[in-house]
Amino acid sequence: MKYCMQCGSEYQDGVAECADCPGSALVDAETMNQRHIPLPGESDTRKFVRAATAEDPFTAEDYVRLLEIQNIPVFMRPRRAGVVDVLTTGALEPWYEIMVGEEYLERAVQLLAQEKRQLDDTSEDAALAAEEEERETESSVPPGAP
Ligand SMILES: [Zn+2]
Incomplete structure (x- = not known):
């Protein structure tokens, strides 16, 4: 066949x-x-679709673990630099596709976006959270009031 x-x-x-x-x-x-x-x-x-890409295997594995915990069918697929990639995208670095079951795509994208934010600026987030807390204690207006 x-x-x-x-x-x-x-x-x-x-x-x-x-x-x-x-x-x-x-x-x-x-x-x-x-x-x-x-x-x-x-x-x-089952149809798998790409939920995200990662530039290194550690990030890719992190993403896969995260989604596995949520019981989302997932696997990662290495896309190494090769003739095809050079021709189609010009990419020379290896990268990884995070593939999830099609029906889980939306949820996976949300989860990975959260995770990416955390990976990118954990310290920045902590600073923002502290600032927010400060504002809340100072403010006498309840949240949501006009
Ligand atoms: Zn055909």
């Missing part, structure tokens, strides 16, 4: 080109797995 790299359709070995995607390459299942393209049958159980 061969599969279209564009749409994932399954073809007999003799077929040279996908009927739906002119010019797209047909490859074997192993190649599809290497490229993390779901095969027909796999794709209708």
